[in-house]
Amino acid sequence: MEAHSGMSAKIVEEAGFKGIWGSGLSISGSLGVRDNNEASWTQVLDVLEFMSDATTIPILMDGDTGYGNFNNMRRLVRKLEQRDVAGVCIEDKIFPKTNSFLREGAQALAGIDEFCGKIKAGKDIQKDDDFVIVARLEAFIAGWGLKEAMKRAEAYRQAGADAILVHSKLSNACEIFDFMKEWENRAPIAIVPTKYYTTPTDEFRKYNISLAIWANHIFRGSILKMQEIARQIYKEQNLLSVEDSIVPVKEIFRLQDDKELAMAEEHYLSPKAGNQRSAIILASTRGDQLGKLTESIPKTMIKIGKKSILERAVEHLNEHHIKNIMVVAGYKRETINLPNLNIIANDDYETTGEMASLTKAIDTTHGESVILFGDVLFKKYVLSIMLDDPSDIVLIVDSAFSLEKQYQSDFVHTCSMESKSFFPEDNYYLEKIIYDKPGTEYYGEWTGMMKLTVKGLEIVRAFIQKFRKRPEFKKMDIRDMLNQLVQSGHKVKIQTISGHRIDVNNIDDFTSAGEF
The missing domain is CATH 3.90.550.10 (Spore Coat Polysaccharide Biosynthesis Protein SpsA; Chain A)
Structure with missing residues (x-):
């Protein structure tokens, strides 16, 4: 499940999800900028650090195009490992990226050799054997078809990608399923069913898809709620009708783990045997x-x-x-x-x-x-x-x-x-x-x-x-x-x-x- 802040990441973990998608769209949106690499990679990294500190489950970073060439990729992987981020997903587009759903028509893709070089550089620099690099395949988004998708996916697998993310903007999953029939389980496959959300999840399991990413829904839901509350308070000029529809302040304190701070203050500032x-x-x-x-x-x-x-x-x-x-x-x-x-x-x-x-x-x-x-x-x-x-x-x-x-x-x-x-x-x-x-x-x-x-x-x-x-x-x-x-x-x-x-x-x- 997507998260875009320390608070949202903690909510995702408590909901029971096994992993967090550090969404580029949601993080840039929460910063008030466009999903076109307008937020620098270090600014995104600062957000991921708070997310990592707040949670214990793995975080997969939406790394866009890797923020540059193979050398930028090496530095990105090193910094992610330092912050206990579990992996990064990079897409085979040209920097600066454009969101896959933002424009109609074809989008330019990076050369296969260049993109494979980024994957190899990331795998060579990583120190933790469990760190994951996911190669995001944009051939369907660009309108280049199944043949090009298969060619690129196999090249990325051979370059060392731990998994392939196959992306599609159709309202059904036919491109994904066509790919899976040809792929024959050569490596784990991840998907982002944002557009084809009506497809039953059990269908993905039947095709041996390894991971589904719900890519931006926490952020989209929070925007709707913020808009409703802001309009209501502005209209009514009081809090009487909104207080029951929002969480109490004590829930914020709980998610912030204020109890731990109180215990730490008791332990370090005025420890008493009777309070242990x-x-x-x-x-x-x-x-x-x-x-x-x-x-x-x-x-x-x-x-x-x-x-x-x-x-x-x-x-x-x-x-x-x-x-x-x-x-x-x-x-x-x-x-x-x-x-x-x-x-x-x-x-x-x-x-x-x-x-x-x-x-x-x-x-x-x-x-x-x-x-x-x-x-x-x-x-x-x-x-x-x-x-x-x-x-x-x-x-x-x-x-x-x-x-x-x-x-x-x-x-x-x-x-x-x-x-x-x-x-x-x-x-x-x-x-x-x-x-x-x-x-x-x-x-x-x-x-x-x-x-x-x-x-x-x-x-x-x-x-x-x-x-x-x-x-x-x-x-x-x-x-x-x-x-x-x-x-x-x-x-x-x-x-x-x-x-x-x-x-x-x-x-x-x-x-x-x-x-x-």
Whole structure:
């Protein structure tokens, strides 16, 4: 998905996209200039640097024609790598470029040898093996036909291009599909379906197209909204009718990660031991349904990509300045070898429930605390949602569960309470949790993520003190405690997400996690 600023890039990542298109049209438009190389490449690079700093997913820069010859291309690649930009797409037009949709009639193209020289120069100068150079093919835009498109695409592939972007301005995808029939999967193909948007995306998959770029839609949508708001405020000379149709200022602060700055100020300017945050990760079980994957390690240590589930959770906690992390471990706990963790043993993990594991760590916990199950993968921003909520006990509930799946899990009923907030998400509280199969009557699935303030920590400690000597406590799960706390009159706040987390409980979960 296209982005053109640090803010829009962060929004794209939170929406779930796997990559960002640093659109030349959108960036130049946001700067108020035309998409004709009127913004210099260093000005565009400044915008990309903010986008890169704000996000963690790959950014593919729309590099126009490479901003000059092979030497300009070398310098561009070097500077992009320095800013952790994942790749650049260059098009085989003549500098300065003209937007492909701006003029009717043929547009001049660069010579094949000259353009291949740019590709080779970029590949020769790159230091990161994962940096990608995409060659954008404009033969269809120029009206030169399939034969010329095939000739150029093959030349660009042989020059070292990691992928070919085939561009078309027709209102249907016939040129793209004709190309794909001839191409025979020689290299990955990217497309930009701006004009032929009515073609079903599954058709692109059938033709083995690797990547679709939604090239300018965030920017176009923002222009429409800005025009509407500006006209309305000018007409009415007040904010009464617009306030409900725009995000609150607190959403801007959240996207800017103001919480991190507040934590940094607390840490660096006036650190106090009582204000430090802690985390407890419950990771004592093997995960029997994962079979051979957990023969020699607990499921929290299963690698998803290059990092284990536990390592990913610890990194997210550290990024929120949570360094005091306790891991309650049982099965194969000697294999949990990440640095700076306090490993707490639960040798009775096979015969006890979640509360027994929690009890082993909670007595040594101080300050606001995060409690996580050790098998959950989640996006970093989910922690911010919990930590931003001032309530004493906060649960993260996923509303995007599938009714078709037959697994059992902790499903949540909620109730809505009176609140001064105008935002519905501020008003949901736990009514009860039921360990059951999915059903339409449930609000969502508890993710195994919970936050406790200092007061919330004392509430949980008091519950443990009351019940720990009772026979039923040995097998009690956290949902049992939460249900009893609610029955006793304690409020348990619900914050909702939609996806963006996976519980790795079985082989199907493990397979899905590879795409997370």
